[in-house]
Amino acid sequence: MPFKFDEIPVSTKLDETVKAALDQIKKEKRRKSGRKFLVGCTSVAAAFAAAVIFCVSNPALAAKLPLVGSLFAGLEDDFPYAGDYSDRAQILTPPETPAALETPGEGQAGGEAPAGEEGSAPEDTVAPAEGPYSATDSGLTFTASEIYSDGLSVFLSLQIHSEEAFGFNYDWTEDGDGGKPARDETGNLIPLPASLYPVGRAYIDSEEVVFDSTRLFVEQLDEHNFNGMIKTDLPASMRGMGGSHTMQVSLQHLLADFCDETGAPVSNEENIMDTSLQIDGAWELELPFTADIGSTQVFNNLSSSKDPGQITDVYVSPYQAVVNFVPCSDEWGNPEGGAVCFDENGTLLEKGNQSTDFGSDVFSLDFGPDKKQPAELRLYVIEDWIASCKIRDEETARKQAVSSLTLPLSR
Amino acid sequence: MEPCEKDLLPLVRRAIRGNAEAYGTLITRYQDYLYRVAFLYVKNEDLALDAVSECILQAFQAIRTLKKPEYFKTWLTRILIRCAIDIFRQTLPIAPMDTVQAAAPEPAVSSEEKWDLYDAIDVLPERYRTVIILKYFSDMTIREISYAMNIPEGSVKAYLNRARGELRHCLKEDYLYAI
Structure with a gap:
């Protein structure tokens, strides 16, 4: 190539500029982490964290906790996918394994004596029973626990069991102070959601869908057992429609990041930049589910205009709102834009983790059983997608919007 | 990729x-x-x-x-x-970006003058300049440029062709063959 891109001189101030920007990010993150921790101490999340600490230090007891059939209820507070789907979910693997004979209350509060020596024991850890919704290879078993679809996405809870012990998933960077691990008041490491990344493909009724392992959220029970849940969006052709479907999941690898008990990250010997662990294998799951659209509201053809930013369709389930709009244009005349959503009180609804292409945004909701749903959604479309991510208040949204819509919801 | x-x-x-x-x-x-x-x-x-x-x-x-x-x-x-x-x-x-002639205006360059690409891209309209930068300086594939600019791959190819046409006046022959 005759063009010497690499010979463009780099500013001597670049290191300083980059460091300043990254410091700003870390400072902001520390501030948020601190606030989150304080709130967490007085919340259910803290109770859950305590339970996880208990599990990590008592692997044998941890194995006594219910592992399958009722994972959603235990996971919902710690994950960004709003809602407890337990009351609506289809149970794929009933909680009838030895590990799951006790109720959560008995397992955690009862303090039943472990079967073996405390902290030893891979042999104390109860492997999941094989079933039609389990797949085992390379010493690793994936068991589908529950599945739920609101007609927009599929929410799947999984148990992952490894014969070989994993390290623990402490986040050694969260407190942002020189890479020291975060510890609680008594000096114990604070365990955080595990970093496991199953790599593979997923299909719904033979149509491939995005199976994004970075959206899998996992809690570690002990060195061998993990509970997790993942959200996968339905293809557009099935969105808002009921009916029975089959989800096929085909996994080829499991990647994992973890730390040792000192909080130091476990490095891959071959490549320090790589994940701590990679397990190769073949795991195939075929999971039937029925799309439950009984509580899903569909608003089609909201605007016949093709003007940029016009909101065309909105889907509202108890757990999320999907907003489709005519994309705006960027400098090149290409699709752009993002939506912002508030409830009737002006409370911002967070964008979901799986915003789709330009012209569609997803927002987290949670008005499942016993929870009050918003009376209305106030929607704004912003010309610039990044700008839409920055907006925190309705007034700013109103000023920047190229279009808006207030949508009353039925109760 | x-x-x-x-x-x-x-x-x-x-x-x-x-x-x-x-x-x-x-x-x-x-x-x-x-x-x-x-x-x-x-x-x-x-x-x-x-x-x-x-x-x-x-x-x-x-x-x-x-x-x-x-x-x-x-x-x-x-x-x-x-x-x-x-x-x-x-x-x-x-001035809107698409009409901006960023550095030296084209009339200042005679057909006899030969620029290298580094200078030449400044005379391009924004969208053409972007595809040239991504293709020849960032070494991106057509598909990657398509993703980066959020435009169809066909549009990337079209922009590249047009950009090369614009650059024809001010690039050395060697560069044209290289492109």
Whole structure:
């Protein structure tokens, strides 16, 4: 190539500029982490964290906790996918394994004596029973626990069991102070959601869908057992429609990041930049589910205009709102834009983790059983997608919007 | 397609989960690249630094929406381009970007003069300049440029053809063959 891109001189101030920007990010993150921790101490999340600490230090007891059939209820507070789907979910693997004979209350509060020596024991850890919704290879078993679809996405809870012990998933960077691990008041490491990344493909009724392992959220029970849940969006052709479907999941690898008990990250010997662990294998799951659209509201053809930013369709389930709009244009005349959503009180609804292409945004909701749903959604479309991510208040949204819509919801 | 080196994917995954350390490592890895791309747009050290800084902040804010970790570098480039354009606009607040002839106006160049591509891209309209920078300086494939600019691959090819047509007046023959 005759063009010497690499010979463009780099500013001597670049290191300083980059460091300043990254410091700003870390400072902001520390501030948020601190606030989150304080709130967490007085919340259910803290109770859950305590339970996880208990599990990590008592692997044998941890194995006594219910592992399958009722994972959603235990996971919902710690994950960004709003809602407890337990009351609506289809149970794929009933909680009838030895590990799951006790109720959560008995397992955690009862303090039943472990079967073996405390902290030893891979042999104390109860492997999941094989079933039609389990797949085992390379010493690793994936068991589908529950599945739920609101007609927009599929929410799947999984148990992952490894014969070989994993390290623990402490986040050694969260407190942002020189890479020291975060510890609680008594000096114990604070365990955080595990970093496991199953790599593979997923299909719904033979149509491939995005199976994004970075959206899998996992809690570690002990060195061998993990509970997790993942959200996968339905293809557009099935969105808002009921009916029975089959989800096929085909996994080829499991990647994992973890730390040792000192909080130091476990490095891959071959490549320090790589994940701590990679397990190769073949795991195939075929999971039937029925799309439950009984509580899903569909608003089609909201605007016949093709003007940029016009909101065309909105889907509202108890757990999320999907907003489709005519994309705006960027400098090149290409699709752009993002939506912002508030409830009737002006409370911002967070964008979901799986915003789709330009012209569609997803927002987290949670008005499942016993929870009050918003009376209305106030929607704004912003010309610039990044700008839409920055907006925190309705007034700013109103000023920047190229279009808006207030949508009353039925109760 | 290798827009993001495979050995960086674990870091990208951690960054998507909000791990600032992993994100910082990635940025450090790409910082020279980011600066050079920004400089190609704004041709000014301080403005290029501003664009890089803004890109770093914006990208972290939005990283949870990155759907494919392997596209991290391309996705980052896309945000950088937007930042560079915004900053460039602030220096030229009146003329729309598509009509801006950024550095030397074309009439100042006789057909006898031969520019290298580094100078020549300044006379291109914005969209053509972007495809040239991404293709010949960032070494992106057509598919990656399509993702970075959020335009169809066919449009990328069309822009490249038109850009090469625009550049025909001011590039040496060797460069044309290289393109």
